[in-house]
Amino acid sequence: MVRIALVDDHSLFRHGLKVLLSSNKNFEVVADVGSGQEFLSVLNESCPDVVFMDYSMPEMNGAETTRQALAIMPDLKVITLSMFGDNAYYSDMVESGAKGFLLKDSPFDEVISAVETVTDGGTYFSDSLLKSFSESLRRVPTPIGGSVHDDIAEADRLSEREEEILVAICRGLSTQEIADTLYISKRTVDKHRANILEKSGCKNTASLVVYAIKHGIVEI
Secondary structure, eight states: OEEEEEEOSOHHHHHHHHHHHHTSTTEEEEEEESSHHHHHHHHHHHOOSEEEEESOOSSSOHHHHHHHHHHHOTTOEEEEEEOTTOGGGHHHHHHHTOOEEEETTOOHHHHHHHHHHHHTTOOEEOHHHHHHHHHHOEEOOOOTTSOTTTTSOGGGOOOHHHHHHHHHHHTTOOHHHHHHHHTOOHHHHHHHHHHHHHHHTOOSHHHHHHHHHHTTSEEO
16 A cells, blocks of 8 residues: 655545545655645654645745755655646756656556556656656756766766767667667667666666756757
8 A cells, every 4th residue: 555645735636536546555645735844744644655735836936845855755756747748847846856757647557557656766757747857957067076876986977979879869769760860879879878877877768868958968
């Protein structure tokens, strides 16, 4: 049984999501609140495994609520909820520790997939968000005299070519498309991708997007 909390200032949306989640025998909604402050006040009592967190809330937004919640309960899995076009918020939520990212109009099977993925230790991006990001991701120029990801250990830092390939992966390009764009072979792309996964500790495209945003390799 996965214990789930809902944090959103729109009561009608929360009610609808609660009804859907409660219809699944593997889920139990243990908290249903309209603000970040209210969620923090019931966190220890409700002990959720997963929380669906709205970003745009009055007084305390989803990112700050996430930071404070994870300070209290580090194993909590946070799934961000947003409206289409709110791309600017994702960097903030990634930095705060969110593990899942869904649009509010996502189909319910995606909601289930997100819960299952984050509870298993993974990172989840809805397909529609990945497609949206693929059109808006931009590589961040490396600042003079330093790196955009100085917090990464030297041995785990990506090479310039690996960063180029990572950006292309985040944009949704196939191995063949990356090879054609960079004028290299598919075998070379596969080798670079394996190195990127090893250095980043990522397992899939969703977690690579999070890694790239978190370490300033791309911006939305």
